[in-house]
Amino acid sequence: MTEAFAFRPSRRAVLQSGVAGMALLATGPQAFAQETPKRGGILSFALAAEPPTYDLHGSQTFAVMQRVAPHYSTLLRYKGGAYPEVVGDLAESWTSAPDGLTHTFKLRTGVLFHDGTPMTSADVKASYERIRNPPKGVISSRQASLGKVASIEAPDPQTIVFKMSAVSSSFIDEVAASPWNAIYSAARLEKDPAWPIRNIMGTGPFEFVEHVAGSHWVGKRFDKYFRQGYPLLDGFRAITMSPAATVNALVGKQVQAEFRGFSPAERDRLVKGMGESAKVQEGGWLLHQDISFNPKRKPFDDPRVRRALSLAIDRWTASRSLGRISVLRDIGGVMMPGGQWAATEAELEKLPGFGKDMAANRAEAKRLLKEAGVENLKIQLLNRAIEPYITAGIFLIDQWRQIGVTVENHDAETAAWYASIAGDNFDVVMDSYTDYTDDPTTGLPKFLSADKWPIAAPKFNDPELDDLYAKQGAANDKAERRKLVRAFEARTMEQAYTVPILWWRRIVVMQDAVKGWTMSPTHMLYQDLAEVWIA
Amino acid sequence: MTTLSQTSFKPTRTRRRWRDNPVIDFAVSQPLGVAGFLVVLVMVVSAIFADVIAPYDPLAIDFEAMLAPPSLAHPFGTDTFGRDILTRIMYGARTALTIGFISSFIGCTIGAIVGLASAYFGGWRDMIVQRGIDLLLSFPIIVLALVVVAMVGRNKVGGVDLNLICAITVPIIPRAARVVRSAGLSIREMPYVDAARAAGYSSTRIVLRHMAPNVLGPYLILVTAYIAQAILLEASLSFLGLGVNEPTPAWGLMLSGNSANFYQTAPWMILFPGAAISLAVFGFNLVGDALRDWLDPRLKT
Numbered sequence: 001m002t003e004a005f006a007f008r009p010s011r012r013a014v015l016q017s018g019v020a021g022m023a024l025l026a027t028g029p030q031a032f033a034q035e036t037p038k039r040g041g042i043l044s045f046a047l048a049a050e051p052p053t054y055d056l057h058g059s060q061t062f063a064v065m066q067r068v069a070p071h072y073s074t075l076l077r078y079k080g081g082a083y084p085e086v087v088g089d090l091a092e093s094w095t096s097a098p099d100g101l102t103h104t105f106k107l108r109t110g111v112l113f114h115d116g117t118p119m120t121s122a123d124v125k126a127s128y129e130r131i132r133n134p135p136k137g138v139i140s141s142r143q144a145s146l147g148k149v150a151s152i153e154a155p156d157p158q159t160i161v162f163k164m165s166a167v168s169s170s171f172i173d174e175v176a177a178s179p180w181n182a183i184y185s186a187a188r189l190e191k192d193p194a195w196p197i198r199n200i201m202g203t204g205p206f207e208f209v210e211h212v213a214g215s216h217w218v219g220k221r222f223d224k225y226f227r228q229g230y231p232l233l234d235g236f237r238a239i240t241m242s243p244a245a246t247v248n249a250l251v252g253k254q255v256q257a258e259f260r261g262f263s264p265a266e267r268d269r270l271v272k273g274m275g276e277s278a279k280v281q282e283g284g285w286l287l288h289q290d291i292s293f294n295p296k297r298k299p300f301d302d303p304r305v306r307r308a309l310s311l312a313i314d315r316w317t318a319s320r321s322l323g324r325i326s327v328l329r330d331i332g333g334v335m336m337p338g339g340q341w342a343a344t345e346a347e348l349e350k351l352p353g354f355g356k357d358m359a360a361n362r363a364e365a366k367r368l369l370k371e372a373g374v375e376n377l378k379i380q381l382l383n384r385a386i387e388p389y390i391t392a393g394i395f396l397i398d399q400w401r402q403i404g405v406t407v408e409n410h411d412a413e414t415a416a417w418y419a420s421i422a423g424d425n426f427d428v429v430m431d432s433y434t435d436y437t438d439d440p441t442t443g444l445p446k447f448l449s450a451d452k453w454p455i456a457a458p459k460f461n462d463p464e465l466d467d468l469y470a471k472q473g474a475a476n477d478k479a480e481r482r483k484l485v486r487a488f489e490a491r492t493m494e495q496a497y498t499v500p501i502l503w504w505r506r507i508v509v510m511q512d513a514v515k516g517w518t519m520s521p522t523h524m525l526y527q528d529l530a531e532v533w534i535a
Numbered sequence: 536m537t538t539l540s541q542t543s544f545k546p547t548r549t550r551r552r553w554r555d556n557p558v559i560d561f562a563v564s565q566p567l568g569v570a571g572f573l574v575v576l577v578m579v580v581s582a583i584f585a586d587v588i589a590p591y592d593p594l595a596i597d598f599e600a601m602l603a604p605p606s607l608a609h610p611f612g613t614d615t616f617g618r619d620i621l622t623r624i625m626y627g628a629r630t631a632l633t634i635g636f637i638s639s640f641i642g643c644t645i646g647a648i649v650g651l652a653s654a655y656f657g658g659w660r661d662m663i664v665q666r667g668i669d670l671l672l673s674f675p676i677i678v679l680a681l682v683v684v685a686m687v688g689r690n691k692v693g694g695v696d697l698n699l700i701c702a703i704t705v706p707i708i709p710r711a712a713r714v715v716r717s718a719g720l721s722i723r724e725m726p727y728v729d730a731a732r733a734a735g736y737s738s739t740r741i742v743l744r745h746m747a748p749n750v751l752g753p754y755l756i757l758v759t760a761y762i763a764q765a766i767l768l769e770a771s772l773s774f775l776g777l778g779v780n781e782p783t784p785a786w787g788l789m790l791s792g793n794s795a796n797f798y799q800t801a802p803w804m805i806l807f808p809g810a811a812i813s814l815a816v817f818g819f820n821l822v823g824d825a826l827r828d829w830l831d832p833r834l835k836t
Contacts, residue, residue, distance in 0.1 A: 265796030
C-alpha cells in the first residue's frame with residue numbers, strides 16, 4: 001500500500017499559515033531525506049495516556065508502544081520514509097521456502113543488549129516462544145498470530161528458523177516485522193518470564209532512564225547500538241499530558257511533537273498558534289469507527305434488524321461533514337480506504353449501507369424493521385465518553401431517528417465501557433479498531449466469531465465468515481486473496497454484527513525542527529526514534 | 536392641622552390596602568426580585584412550551600447549516616452539527632429546571648428535617664450530626680458531587696438520570712441542614728414546643744407538625760437559592776462529561792465537546808449557552824434574595 005502524504009488544507013487558518021513545513025510535505029517524505037541529519041539534542045514529545053505495562057508482547061496501546069519502542073529491536077522493521085517497505089532490523093537477511101512453510105532469518109553479529117550481553121538466536125527464540133506459549137502470569141496479545149508456527153529453531157547463534165504448520169501469507173508483516181514482537185533477553189526471561197512487564201532492557205537505540213507515573217518517561221542514547229551512526233538524538237523525554245494541554249504545550253514549545261494525531265480543529269489552532277514552526281502531516285489511518293450489535297439480545301439476533309440499522313447510516317454525507325469537525329473522514333469497508341486491499345468505490349456502493357441513494361436505503365431499512373416486527377424500535381447505545389466516539393454517536397442517533405428508531409445514549413467512562421462490553425451488557429456499542437499493518441490477516445479479526453477473536457464485542461458464531469478469513473490467510477495468489485477479502489467484506493456487511501461507520505484521518509502536528517520521523521497510517525510504527533533528529 | 540392630618544392619613548390607608556396583597560407588596564418592595572422572577576418565568580415558559588415555540592427540532596442534524604453565525608433563520612447560530620442553538624437552549628431549560636428543582640427540593644427537604652431534628656434533640660445527638668455535617672461541608676460542592684457521580688454511576692429512569700439528581704442533592708443536604716438548625720434552635724425554646732412535649736407528643740410529631748411549619752420561610756428561600764446552585768452544578772457536571780449525555784439539550788453540555796475547539800471561530804456556541812446559565816442562576820438568586828428580605832420581619836421594621 002502506498003500512502004499519500006500530500007497535505008490537504010481544509011480550513012482558512014491552514015491556508016493562511018503558509019508554513020514551510022507544509023511546503024515540505026507537498027513534496028512527500030523524500031524531502032526530509034534530502035536534509036543532512038544533525039546529531040544531538042533531546043526530543044520532548046507528548047503522550048495522552050499512561051502505560052498499563054512495559055511489556056510490548058502483552059499490550060495493544062500506543063501509550064506503551066510510543067514509550068517502549070525506542071528501547072527494543074525487532075527481527076524486521078518498516079523502512080523509514082518508505083512505508084510499507086520492510087527491511088532487516090536484528091535480521092541481516094531472510095528467506096522463505098517456495099512452499100511458504102519455512103522462514104529462515106540470519107541475525108546480525110555484534111548486537112548488544114543494554115546490559116552489554118550479546119544478542120543471539122536464543123534471545124529471538126525465547127521472545128517468540130513467550131508470545132506463542134505465554135507462561136503463567138504473562139499476557140500475550142498476539143498469541144493467535146503465531147498459530148500457524150509449528151516450531152521455532154535456533155540451529156546456530158546467528159540463525160533462527162520458523163517452521164509453519166500451514167502457509168501464512170501475512171507472516172512477514174504479522175510476525176517478523178510486528179513492532180510489538182520485541183526481542184527480550186533470554187537470560188532475563190529464564191529467571192523471570194514476567195520481568196519485561198515492569199522492567200526495560202533491550203537492544204534498541206535508547207537505554208531506559210526513568211519513568212515517573214503521570215509525569216514523564218526518559219531514555220538516553222545507547223552508544224553501542226548496532227546501527228552505525230544511530231540514534232541521532234542524545235535522548236528523549238515522553239511527557240504525559242491531556243490532548244488539550246498538548247495543544248498549548250506545542251504552541252508554547254514545551255514539547256516538540258505528538259505522534260498520535262489531532263482533530264481538524266486542534267490542527268487549525270496549532271497552525272495558528274505555532275505559525276511557521278508548525279509541520280502538519282495528514283494521511284489515512286488504519287483505524288475505523290464501528291458499531292457492534294449484541295446478537296445475544298433481541299432483536300439484534302435478527303440480521304434484518306442489524307442490516308437495517310447499518311443501512312440507515314449516510315456514510316457519504318458523514319464523510320463530507322464529520323471530517324470537518326473530527327478525525328472521522330474516510331469511507332471504507334473492512335480494509336483501509338486507499339490501501340491495496342480496499343474495495344473500490346463501485347464495489348463499496350454495492351454493499352448494504354454504502355449505497356448513495358439514502359432515500360432508497362432508508363425505505364429498505366424501514367421495510368426490514370417492519371418485516372422483523374420491530375417498527376418502533378427503542379435501543380440503548382453504549383458509547384465511550386471520548387472524541388470522536390461522542391461525535392459519531394450524535395450522528396448515529398440522528399440517522400436512526402430518521403427510520404423511526406428511538407435511541408437512548410449512554411456515554412460511559414473507558415473502564416465502564418470496557419466492562420459493559422466484556423459482560424455483554426449492551427444493545428449497540430460504539431467501538432473502534434486499529435492495527436499497524438494493512439494486511440487482511442491482522443485487520444480482519446475484528447469481524448470474526450467470538451471463538452476466533454475472544455475480545456470481540458459481539459459474541460456470535462459465523463463459520464462462513466471464519467472460513468473466508470482462514471482461506472484468505474492461506475492464499476498465496478494476491479488476486480485470489482483479494483477476491484476472498486471482498487467475499488469476507490460482503491458477508492460482514494450483510495450479517496452486520498460489526499460494521500464500520502467511517503475510518504479515521506491521521507493528522508500529526510509537530511515542530512518543524514523535528515526531522516527524520518516517518519508519517520504512516522498507524523501510530524504504532526516508526527516510534528523507535530533511531531532516525532529522528534532535531535534541526 | 537385637621538386638614539393636614541386627614542390629607543396625610545388617606546394616602547397611607549390607600550397604600551396599605553393596596554399593599555395588603557402580598558404579590559403587589561412583593562413587587563413594590565422587591566423590584567430586583569421581580570426582575571429575577573421574570574427571568575425565571577421566561578425559563579419556565581421555554582421549558583414547558585419548548586415543543587410549541589422552539590423553531591427547530593433540538594436533535595436534528597443539518598450539515599448544510601454547520602457553524603452558521605446568528606441570523607434571522609438561526610438567531611443564536613448553530614453548532615458543529617448544524618443544530619439550532621436557540622432551540623437547544625429552550626429545551627435545555629427543561630433539563631436545567633427538572634434537575635435543578637428536584638435536586639433542590641429533595642436536598643433542602645432532607646436537610647431541613649435533619650437540621651430540625653438535630654436542633655430539637657440537641658446534646659450528643661446534635662453534636663454527632665453537626666460533626667458529620669462539618670465533614671460534608673469541608674468538601675467543595677463540586678468535589679462532593681463528583682465523588683457521588685463517580686461512586687454511583689448513571690441510572691436513567693424515564694429519561695431522567697436519578698443518580699445525577701442524587702449527586703447534586705447530596706451536597707445541598709448539609710448546607711440546608713446547617714441553616715435550618717439555626718432557626719430550629721430558637722424554635723425549640725418556644726413555649727408551644729414545651730407544651731407539645733408536656734402533652735406527650737412524639738418527637739417526630741413535634742419536629743414535623745410543630746417545628747417544621749415555623750421554618751417554612753427560610754426553607755422556601757433555601758429551595759429557591761439552591762435551584763440556582765443545582766443548575767450550576769448540573770451544568771458543571773455536564774461540562775465535565777459526568778452529567779447529561781449527548782444529544783440531550785443541556786446548557787453545560789453545550790459548552791463542552793466541540794465548543795472548546797471552535798470557540799474562536801464560532802463564539803456563539805459558547806456565548807449563548809453560557810449566558811443562559813448565568814441568567815438562570817442570576818434570576819433564581821435574585822428571587823431567593825428578594826424572598827429572604829421580604830419574609831424577614833427585621834427588615835420590615
